[in-house]
Amino acid sequence: MQRPAFERDQRLALFADMLLIRAFEDRVAKLAHEQGRLPGMQITCHGQEAVAAGVVRALTPEDVIVTNHRSHGHLLARGVDPNALMAEIMGKRDGLNRGKSGTLHMADPSRNVLMTSTVVGAAPLLAVGAAFAQRYRNERAATCVFFGDGAAAEGSVHEAMNLAGVWKLPVLFVCESNCWAGAQAHKEHCPIGRIADRAASYGMTGEVVDGNDVEAVHEAALDLLERRRAGEGPALLECRTYRMHGHGEHDPQHYVDKAELAAWAARDPIGRYAEVLLREGLVASAAEMDGLRSRAAAVVDAAVAFADASPYPPPEEALEHVYVNPIAREV
Ligand SMILES: Cc1ncc(C[n+]2csc(CCOP(=O)(O)OP(=O)(O)O)c2C)c(N)n1
Ligand SMILES: [Mg+2]
Incomplete structure (x- = not known):
């Protein structure tokens, strides 16, 4: 298929997103190994940035x-404030969810980020509900749900796809097929190579895309999302990529074959796109490229400074903003 020629600004925006996600998560990975800096498990999307930016x-x-659970990239690409995100990951009061979520359960209703569910396989079911609401209200909008190749084996994902298919709901199911589910390789939990092949059994379109090629992902997502908004029912987009770090920063990934890791490192989505942009003159020189990387690093420096300066939430706020107050809503 002929690639649509994306505008210069679009291409640089895709690249800037990936640079910011990488810089942000490099810092999260570093802080995760410094005692007392970050509470809980830190899960990054190193190697998968093109899926977040492109979709x-x-x-x-x-x-x-x-x-x-692997959501930082999706949130940053959606425009969530890096300061608020870093503060949330640190469990601070000025965090995106006032320090009550930490890294794993974030939401940003102001940007229609409904929820980050760490229950593997739960997000697709929530997406069916959100898409039902969009249809019920006659909105011209779609719901996009991210889940892993491991999650694709959960019964709840089958139920979600089946119901979305029966009701022809505007859901784009995005499977980040990153070759791993915890320490289990794809072939240990999935009897078929292409998860997208399952789409046919739910009466929906299924496509596979190179998840390390940001423009290919973007092109596929633009087309599939527009068709969902136009009423064609759900679709499944499988992005083939690789989880370059362990499951979380606690995991030294001893079980990963070094040659396989090196082969995927050579296909790093950021390195590949940097080469394209330099070759085609959108980034004029190595110095200009360094400038773009420094800009992303400066945003992250500011986010860490902001989060460090924020206090932990006081105990008396523990139950605020957790449940909707039904009485207040009636007034
Ligand atoms: C219902 C449920 N079962 C198990 C877990 C523990 N768990 C967290 S992430 C994960 C692996 C998920 O793999 P995949 O869906 O491929 O996503 P990836 O981590 O590769 O992005 C598991 C088993 C969980 N959080 N929820
Ligand atoms: Mg996976």
Whole structure:
């Protein structure tokens, strides 16, 4: 298929998103190994940045996102404030969810980021509900849900796809097929190579895309999302990529074959796109490229400074903003 020629600004925006996600998560990974800096498990999307940038940049503000435990990239590409995100990851009061979520259960209703569910396989079910609401309200919008190749084996994902298929709901199921589910390799939990082949059994379109090629992901997502908004029912997009770090920063990934890791490192989505942009003159020189990387690093420095300066939430706030107050809503 002929690639649509994306505008210069679009291409640089995709690249800037990936640079920011990488810089942000490099810092999260570093802080995770410093005692007392970050509470809980830190899960990054190193190597998968092209999926976050390519899909999320294809969404309109009205579209809804539901995501999973590997969510920092999706949130940053959606425009969530890096300061608030870093503060949330640190469990601080000025965090995105006032320090009550930490890294794993974030939401940003102001950007239609409905929820980050760490229950593997739960997000697709929530997405079916969100898409049902969009249809019920006659909105011209879609719901985009991210889940892993491991999650694809959960019964709940089958139920979600089946119901979305029966009701022809505007859901784009995005499977980040990153070759691992915890320490289990793809072939140990999945009897078929292409998860997208399952789409046919739910009466929906299924596509596979090179998840390390940001423009290929973006092009596929633009087309698939527009068709969901137009009423064609759900679709499944499988992005083939690789989880370059362990499951979380606690995991030294001893079980990963070094040659396989090196082969995927050579296909790093950021390195590949940097080469394209330099070759085609969108980034004029190595010095200009360094400048883009420094800009992303400066945003992250500011986010860490902001989060460090924020206090932990006081105990008396523990139950605030956890449940909706039904009495207040009636007034
Ligand atoms: C219902 C449930 N079962 C198990 C877990 C523990 N768990 C967290 S992530 C994960 C692996 C998920 O793999 P995949 O869906 O491929 O996503 P990835 O981590 O590769 O992004 C598991 C088993 C969980 N959080 N929820
Ligand atoms: Mg996986």
